[in-house]
Each structure stands twice: as C-alpha cells, then as structure tokens.
Amino acid sequence: MGTRVQGQFCPIVMAAEILSPRWSIVILxxxxxxxxxxxxxxxxxxxxxxxxxxxxxxxxxxWGILDRRxxxxxxxxxxxxxxxxxxxxxxxxxxxxxTHKWIDSRxxxxxxxxxxxxxxxxxxxxPDPAPKRRTxxxxxxxxxxxKERNYWMIVEPGRDVDLCSLEPGHNVDLFINADLLSMTxxxxxxxxxxxxxxxxRIVLTGDIGTERNFRKWFVQSSFAQKPGA
Amino acid sequence: MGTRVQGQFCPIVMAAEILSPRWSIVILxxxxxxxxxxxxxxxxxxxxxxxxxxxxxxxxxxWGILDRRxxxxxxxxxxxxxxxxxxxxxxxxxxxxxTHKWIDSRxxxxxxxxxxxxxxxxxxxxPDPAPKRRTxxxxxxxxxxxKERNYWMIVEPGRDVDLCSLEPGHNVDLFINADLLSMTxxxxxxxxxxxxxxxxRIVLTGDIGTERNFRKWFVQSSFAQKPGA
DNA sequence: CCGGATCCGGTTAGATACTG
DNA sequence: CAGTATCTAACCGGATCCGG
Numbered sequence: 001m002g003t004r005v006q007g008q009f010c011p012i013v014m015a016a017e018i019l020s021p022r023w024s025i026v027i028l029x030x031x032x033x034x035x036x037x038x039x040x041x042x043x044x045x046x047x048x049x050x051x052x053x054x055x056x057x058x059x060x061x062x063w064g065i066l067d068r069r070x071x072x073x074x075x076x077x078x079x080x081x082x083x084x085x086x087x088x089x090x091x092x093x094x095x096x097x098x099t100h101k102w103i104d105s106r107x108x109x110x111x112x113x114x115x116x117x118x119x120x121x122x123x124x125x126x127p128d129p130a131p132k133r134r135t136x137x138x139x140x141x142x143x144x145x146x147k148e149r150n151y152w153m154i155v156e157p158g159r160d161v162d163l164c165s166l167e168p169g170h171n172v173d174l175f176i177n178a179d180l181l182s183m184t185x186x187x188x189x190x191x192x193x194x195x196x197x198x199x200x201r202i203v204l205t206g207d208i209g210t211e212r213n214f215r216k217w218f219v220q221s222s223f224a225q226k227p228g229a
Numbered sequence: 230m231g232t233r234v235q236g237q238f239c240p241i242v243m244a245a246e247i248l249s250p251r252w253s254i255v256i257l258x259x260x261x262x263x264x265x266x267x268x269x270x271x272x273x274x275x276x277x278x279x280x281x282x283x284x285x286x287x288x289x290x291x292w293g294i295l296d297r298r299x300x301x302x303x304x305x306x307x308x309x310x311x312x313x314x315x316x317x318x319x320x321x322x323x324x325x326x327x328t329h330k331w332i333d334s335r336x337x338x339x340x341x342x343x344x345x346x347x348x349x350x351x352x353x354x355x356p357d358p359a360p361k362r363r364t365x366x367x368x369x370x371x372x373x374x375x376k377e378r379n380y381w382m383i384v385e386p387g388r389d390v391d392l393c394s395l396e397p398g399h400n401v402d403l404f405i406n407a408d409l410l411s412m413t414x415x416x417x418x419x420x421x422x423x424x425x426x427x428x429x430r431i432v433l434t435g436d437i438g439t440e441r442n443f444r445k446w447f448v449q450s451s452f453a454q455k456p457g458a
Numbered sequence: 459c460c461g462g463a464t465c466c467g468g469t470t471a472g473a474t475a476c477t478g
Numbered sequence: 479c480a481g482t483a484t485c486t487a488a489c490c491g492g493a494t495c496c497g498g
Contacts, residue, residue: 004335007342009349009417011328011452012258012321018332019324020249022471029241038480049472054481064331076479084331091327092241094320095248099240102293102313103247106233113236120238188238223240251490267461278491283462305460 003062018063019088023048027056028085029092031066036078046119060085100223104188112180114141115165118151121187122163124219127155135210138172141180155217174206174214189224232291247292248317252277256285257314258321260295265307275348289314329452333417341409343370344394347380350416351392353448356384364439367401370409384446403435403443418453 008014019025023045030044041053057079060066065088067080118139139151154162154170162168182201185191193215196202204211237243248254252274259273270282286308289295294317296309347368368380383391383399391397411430414420422444425431433440 002335004337004340005332006337006340007345008336009346009413009450010255010258011325011333011450012255014332015324015328016251016254018328020251020254022245022249025245025249026239026241029239042480047472049474050481051473051483052471055471063335077481084327087327087331091320091323094323095244096240098313098316098320099244099247102316103234103243104240106231106292107237108233108235111233111235116236117238184238221238221240268459271461276491278493279462280464280492281490 002064003059018065021056021059023052023056024060025092025095027053027060028065028081028088029096031079031081031085032089032092036080038077038079041079046116096223100189104190107184107188109181112184114144114148114151114180117180117184117187118153118163118165120221121183121218122153122161124187124221125153125155125161125217126219127161127213127217129213129216130157131155131210131213132157134170135174135213136168136170136172137174137176137210137214139176139178139183141178141183143180172206173210174204176202176204176214178202186218187221187224189220192220193218231293232288247294250285250288252281253285253289254321254324256282256289257294257310257317258325260308260310260314261318261321265309266305267308270308275345325452329418333419336413336417338410341413343373343377343380343409346409346413346416347382347392347394349450350412350447351382351390353416353450354382354384354390354446355448356390356442356446358442358445359386360384360439360442361386363399364403364442365397365399365401366403366405366439366443368405368407368412370407370412372409401435403433403439405431405433405443407431415447416450416453418449421449422447 005014005017008017026045026048027041030041033044035041035044038050038053038057042048042050045053057066057068061068064082065085067082068077069080070077135155137153137155139153141149150165150167152164152168152172154164154168156162178196179201182191182196182199186193186196186202193202197204204214234243234246237246255274255277256270259270262273264270264273267279267282267286271277271279274282286295286297290297293311294314296311297306298309299306363383363385366382366384368382370378377394379394379396381393381397381401383393383397385391407425408430411420411425411428415422415425415431422431426433433443
C-alpha cells in the first residue's frame with residue numbers, strides 16, 4: 001500500500017508533506033517533460049545528487065505518484081508517471097507560470113550563473129535548420145574570470161547538442177561575445193536575442209550562415225512566452 | 230526589492246525554492262481562509278512553532294507574497310496577502326483537491342490522532358441553530374488510553390466553540406461514544422456522521438434536543454465534498 | 459496576552475567518492 | 479547505467495525566555 005499519512009486532517013498539510021521535500025516537484029516536472037531513466041533525470045536536474053534522487057524516487061513511488069518498472073529482461077529500471085502524477089501536471093504548470101509572472105523579475109543581477117545558463121540554453125537549443133556538418137559555437141563572457149568565461153556548443157547533424165567549458169579542439173564557426181545579464185534576460189524572456197544583438201550587448205562574429213542559423217536555433221526558456229508574462 | 234533569485238533559470242526550481250520550505254504553503258492556505266494575525270496563525274496551525282512562523286512570515290514578505298502592516302497607532306502587526314499570493318490561491322486549492330482525491334485514502338488506521346482530529350472537528354463545527362444556553366458535548370474514544378480518551382466541546386451562544394481535554398466542570402448535555410477510525414472517516418468524507426451513527430460506530434447519548442442540534446453542527450472537512458472525490 | 463528571539467538536539471540536504 | 483557510502487553543513491522542532 002505504500003507510504004501512509006499519519007494523523008493529518010488538512011489536505012494542504014498532507015500535500016506539503018508529499019510535495020515539499022526538496023527536488024520532489026522538480027523531479028516530477030522533469031518526468032513530465034519526458035525523462036524516464038535515472039541518469040536522464042540526473043542530467044536533467046543539475047545540482048541534484050544521485051543519493052537524493054534515489055531517495056526521492058523511492059518516496060514518490062511509495063506515494064503511488066510514480067511507477068518503477070523493469071521493462072525487458074536484463075533491462076535497467078525506468079520510471080513512469082501514474083495517473084495521480086498526471087493530475088499534478090496542471091498544478092505544476094500553473095506554478096511555473098506563477099513564478100514567471102511574479103518572481104523572474106527578482107533575478108539577482110549580481111549572482112548570475114553562466115554555467116547554469118549555458119546548460120539551459122543548450123537544453124533549449126533547437127538546431128533547425130540542421131547544419132550540414134559539425135558546427136561549433138563559442139560563447140564568451142568577457143566580464144567573467146578566465147575559468148568561467150568560455151563555453152562551446154557543438155551542433156552535429158543527428159546528434160544531441162554538446163556543451164563543454166574546455167576548448168574542444170575544433171574550429172569555431174561562430175563566436176558570441178555577450179554580457180551575462182543580457183544573455184540571461186534574452187533567455188528568460190525579459191528581453192530577446194534579437195533585441196540584445198541590436199543593442200550590441202550580444203555580438204555574433206564569424207561565419208555568416210552559422211550566424212543566421214544560430215538566431216533561429218536559440219530558443220527562450222519555455223516559460224518566457226506564457227500568458228501572464 | 231526583497232529576496233532575489235540566485236542564478237536559477239527553471240521556474241519550477243524557483244517555485245520550489247519559495248513554496249517548499251516547511252509550512253510556507255500551509256501558512257498561505259491559512260491566510261487565504263482569513264487569518265491575519267500572528268497568533269491567529271499559531272492557533273490555526275497546530276504543531277507550527279512561533280519561531281518558524283516568524284521566519285516564514287519574513288521570507289514570504291521578502292518575496293512580496295505577503296505584506297506586514299501596522300494599521301493603527303500602537304497596534305500589533307497584521308499580515309495580508311498580496312496580489313501575487315492571491316494568484317496562488319487556485320494552485321493551493323488544486324493541491325488540496327488533488328490530495329483529497331489521491332492521498333486521503335492512505336490515512337494510516339494505526340496512527341490516527343484523536344487530539345488533532347478533535348481540533349479540526351471543533352474548527353469546522355457550525356453551531357447553527359445556536360443553543361439557547363451553554364451546551365457541553367463530551368467525546369469519548371473507549372479504545373484509547375485514559376489520557377487521550379476524552380474531549381469536551383463547549384458551545385456557548387455568541388462565542389467561539391471551545392475545546393478541552395480536561396473535564397471542564399460543567400454538566401454534559403451530550404455524550405458521543407465513537408470509534409476513532411469511524412469518526413475520522415466521518416470527518417474526512419470517506420463516510421459521514423449519519424452513516425456511522427446508523428452502524429453504531431458512533432453513539433450519541435443524552436439530551437435529545439442537543440443530539441438533533443449536533444447532527445446539524447457537525448461539518449465535514451471542507452475538502453470532503455470537492456469535485457474529484 | 460501578543461509577537462516574537464534564543465538555544466539545543468535531531469533530521470535533512472549537499473558534496474564527493476565509490477561500487478555492482 | 480543505476481545507484482551506495484560517507485561526511486559535513488544547513489535546516490527544523492520543541493522548549494524556554496523576553497519585552498511591550
């Protein structure tokens with residue numbers, strides 16, 4: 001029968017007990033976007049340790065919110081949302097929209113995180129039209145100390161976009177010099193890539209075809225355009 | 230400008246950061262039901278320590294989710310929901326309905342809590358028609374050890390219903406002998422007071438007029454009747 | 459009484475390393 | 479790939495105390 005509620009009569013207190021532990025709703029959100037494997041979730045949620053992920057998955061399974069299955073023989077486990085979890089989807093979506101409307105503007109311009117931003121930009125990058133051959137884009141944040149300044153995205157036809165913070169050793173097709181706050185606001189939707197380029201806060205240099213492509217590939221955070229924005 | 234988000238780009242992660250700390254959404258829920266004063270919230274949320282309440286109120290104020298105001302001169306502070314908080318109301322309501330639908334049934338019959346149940350029953354009691362004079366109802370859970378067995382509710386016209394677990398020294402008008410699980414299910418909506426009385430799991434003895442009244446006063450948890458039940 | 463602040467022991471979470 | 483193990487830091491719960 002799974003985990004049971006101990007003497008609670010207020011549904012909000014119970015809901016909090018289930019959904020409040022750190023990362024629980026983030027894990028559910030990630031699964032609602034399609035992840036089913038342990039390491040897929042790890043990749044999808046930076047800063048979540050495997051120990052805690054393991055613990056949370058067990059808890060959520062015990063609550064009947066997700067289902068751990070081993071599909072084939074010799075297969076590794078997969079996690080699926082139950083009907084109860086599906087009915088949380090509109091709630092979690094609403095929370096995301098609420099945050100975008102009321103909290104996004106409170107981003108602290110003094111504590112931005114280039115690496116995490118790049119991670120999200122890569123995740124949202126939609127390389128369409130696909131390049132004919134491997135294409136390398138280098139992001140440069142001149143204001144940052146050497147170690148956090150450079151990021152490379154490698155776009156190869158038929159493969160996931162790769163991100164690294166060490167020189168990958170390929171020719172760079174496009175350089176993007178950017179102000180970190182501007183790139184952040186362009187991604188989050190308080191601004192846009194085009195506007196920041198017009199204002200010279202983001203400067204694209206290099207192959208003109210790649211530049212044209214990249215402007216199409218760059219996709220804002222999926223919550224940037226939602227109603228209430 | 231209040232608290233600021235540090236380098237987060239996923240709105241769900243941000244929402245979790247704001248709403249996940251223990252009691253945060255319970256406090257908001259309580260305020261959505263009308264509480265505005267510190268001790269009103271304390272009374273409304275058993276098991277929440279004043280220290281943590283104070284901390285959470287400050288955090289929520291910093292996020293711009295509630296507003297601390299001192300209305301008159303020499304007045305004590307009052308807390309009010311901001312517009313951002315109001316837009317959380319449908320989300321919190323939806324969470325409560327979700328819990329009722331998917332989690333209520335997981336109540337552990339071996340770890341019920343009579344005192345907390347009585348606290349909620351009192352809170353939901355609607356003494357209408359009001360009695361002419363002070364009326365005392367004694368709840369008895371024969372299965373429980375002596376110390377947790379008896380509760381008294383004192384209904385006086387024009388006053389809040391009072392609850393105590395020590396003999397209040399008044400004549401008792403109505404005795405309610407009940408099975409704890411049955412009373413719990415009657416309150417939570419998996420059953421009803423009438424049904425449990427019919428099945429003799431809840432037995433009312435004493436003044437017949439008070440009995441008739443009590444059957445009307447007893448109100449189920451406000452979430453018991455919601456859609457999705 | 460109201461609105462907190464302080465202290466302390468137990469629980470939870472994060473970082474890192476390691477394993478079948 | 480899918481987790482454990484271990485250690486430390488942060489957070490929480492409960493009791494107590496304080497000033498108006």
